[in-house]
Amino acid sequence: MRTLPKFVLLALITVYLVWGSTYLAIHFALHSFPPFLLMGTRFLAAGVVLFAWLKxxxxxxxxxxQWRDAGIVGVLLLGCGMGLTAVAQQYVSSGMTAVFIASSPLMFALWSGLFGDWPSGREWTGILAGFAGAVLLAGSGDFAAQPIGALALAGAVACWTFGSVLSQRKLALAPGAMGFASEMLVGGSFLLCVGLLRGEAIVTLDERALFAWAYLVTAGSLAGFSAYMYLLSKVSPALASSYAYVNPVIAVVLGVWLADESLGARETVAMAIILGSVLLLTTARAAPKPAGRSLRANTSTQ
Incomplete structure (x- = not known):
């Protein structure tokens, strides 16, 4: 990990820790916010704040x-990726959701391969080991799923990873953080419109849900999503998507710490496997191979 550039390392740690903690924040926020309005207002508010600060x-x-390309990526990542996940969670157990999300690096690798950037042997080992660890970690939960939920989750993973690869390989967003802000503005607006068309409304708003929403805006969206988009411009797809393995580990640790949950031998072994997979990915290679028009030329720290 010490061989990674400091901003890449900081972005990795941010995505690992922040997105791992958003599981609990979303759980609390959903007590007052319906799913699409929660995601839409969260990213729209973050986009407005970041855009105003940059201006x-x-x-x-x-x-x-640049607005067009940000719209494509924002709708794929936020509108379809997170929107379909919100739909799926009504029909799919948490264990099955975790397994589908853990398949993101595999799907990411396939999309990247179609653009001429197949993972190295070391990366494939890390990807497969991480997936196995995530499945083992989720194995203590329920794997129930209705077909519509499984299809929605599969679509969410496909859209999220395809949008990520497009932003990395083909589309030219605005330089630096302005590209992140424009994505959140378009994606958040799309999610908000979907929620309103579905007839969603906030009936009651308690203090805990409001605090969770504020955390999702500041930490989950402003910090976490911006860090993820930065990683897409700087590191290999396998490493950028390794959050899918680490986030459940962070969620388990927080559950043990804050919710008096227990940690058994199965979870300990799974977390050790995941840690090994991340070590493989962080030592494989630092940056993606050039293919088409890469975003790396257009993205910098702001």
Whole structure:
């Protein structure tokens, strides 16, 4: 890990820790917010804050093409990826959801391969080991799933990973954090519209749900999503998507710490396997191979 550039390491730690903690925050927020309004307002608020801050610093307004590309990525990642996940959670158990999400690096590898960037042997080992560890970690839960829920989860993973690869390989977003802000604005607006069309509404708003929503805006979206998009521009697809293995581990640790949950031998072994897979991925290679028009030329720290 010490061989990684410091900003890459910071982004990895942010995605690992922050997105791992959002499981609990979403659980609390859903007591007051319906799913699409929760996701839509969360990303729209984060996008407005980041966009306003960047404009105050003199950042250039995105071009029409940059807005278009941000819209494509935002709808795929946030609108379809998170939107379909919200739909699926009504029909699929948490254990099955964890397994589908853990398949993200595998799907990511396949999409990247179609663009000419297949993982190395070391990365394949890390990807498969991480998936096995995630399945083992989720194995103590229920794996019930209705067909519509399984299809929605499969679509969510496919859209999230395809949008990630497009942002890394083909689409030209606005430079630096302005690209992240424009994605959240478009994706959040899309989710908000879907929620309103579905007739969602906030009936009661308690203090705990409001605090969880604020955490999702600041930590989950502003910090976590921006860190993820930065990783897409700097590291290999396998390493960028390794959060899918680490986040359940963070969720388990928080559950033991904050919710008096128990940690058995099965979970301990699974977490050790996941840790080994992440070590393999972090030592494999630092950056993706050039293929098509890469976002790396257009993304920098802001």
């Amino acid at each position: 105050l610093r003199g950042a250039a307004f995105p071009s029409f093409r």
